[in-house]
Amino acid sequence: MHCNSLLINCMDCRLQGENSIKIANAFGFEPGDYDCLNYAGPPLWMTEPHEPEHKDTFMWLFEKVSINAHHVTKFGIVGHAECGGFALKGAPQVPAEEKAVIVESLHKAKAKLAKTNPQIQVKLAFVAIGPQPPKGLPEISVEIL
Ligand SMILES: [Zn+2]
Numbered sequence: 001m002h003c004n005s006l007l008i009n010c011m012d013c014r015l016q017g018e019n020s021i022k023i024a025n026a027f028g029f030e031p032g033d034y035d036c037l038n039y040a041g042p043p044l045w046m047t048e049p050h051e052p053e054h055k056d057t058f059m060w061l062f063e064k065v066s067i068n069a070h071h072v073t074k075f076g077i078v079g080h081a082e083c084g085g086f087a088l089k090g091a092p093q094v095p096a097e098e099k100a101v102i103v104e105s106l107h108k109a110k111a112k113l114a115k116t117n118p119q120i121q122v123k124l125a126f127v128a129i130g131p132q133p134p135k136g137l138p139e140i141s142v143e144i145l
Contacts, residue, residue, distance in 0.1 A: 003070040005034035006062075008042045008077045014129055015080060019140050026142035027076035027123050035066050041085020042078050043102070043109035050088065062113070073120055075113065079106045080127035080140075099126060103145060 007024050009015055015023065024034055039045040039058070049055040066072040079102035081095060091101045106124040113122055123144060130139035 001070050003033060003035050003066070003072050005029040005074040005076065006066045006070075006072045007034050007036050008045070008075065009036060009038050010042050010078055010080055010083060010085060011038040011040055012080065012084065014132070014138055015078065015127060015140070017137060019127075019137050022140060023078055023125060023127060023142055024076070026125060026144060027074075029074070029076065035070060035072060037061055039085065041083050041089065041102075041105075043105040044085055044089060046077075046109040046112050047105060048089065050085070063117075067117065067120070075120055075122045076125060077106055077109055077122065078125050078127060079103065081129050102126065106145060 005027070007020070007027065007029060009020055009023060020036070021031070040050060044050065045054060045058045049058070081099065083102060086098065086102055087093065091098050103126060110122045110124055113120065126143045126145060128141045128143070132138050
């Protein structure tokens with residue numbers, strides 16, 4: 001099994017389906033060539049998990065499955081506006097302040113992964129979310145950091 005990339009997305013329903021594909025495209029990940037993991041506030045999984053055992057689960061998926069079994073070398077970690085995972089951690093609910101906290105967390109997560117795995121490439125993205133339509137997914141815009 002060979003997979004080039006791993007998308008670490010938020011479990012937020014607004015970032016699933018076509019929006020998840022849009023985020024993967026922004027990272028340059030090819031369809032059928034990336035693994036997907038979802039968590040509430042993705043960088044928190046690596047740095048300040050909601051429950052301590054979550055970190056063990058993440059590290060197992062990251063190292064044993066994606067790196068060792070699937071030979072993944074490219075990683076994309078997602079942060080996004082109005083994230084429930086960060087709200088649970090007490091992140092400010094003012095958009096610019098929330099974004100600053102999430103972007104800082106993304107950089108922290110990247111540094112952590114790169115430290116133990118210098119051979120991998122880690123990209124970060126912040127996703128802004130448009131108004132919720134009556135049906136379906138909202139528009140998103142993906143900023144590669
Ligand atoms: Zn979220």
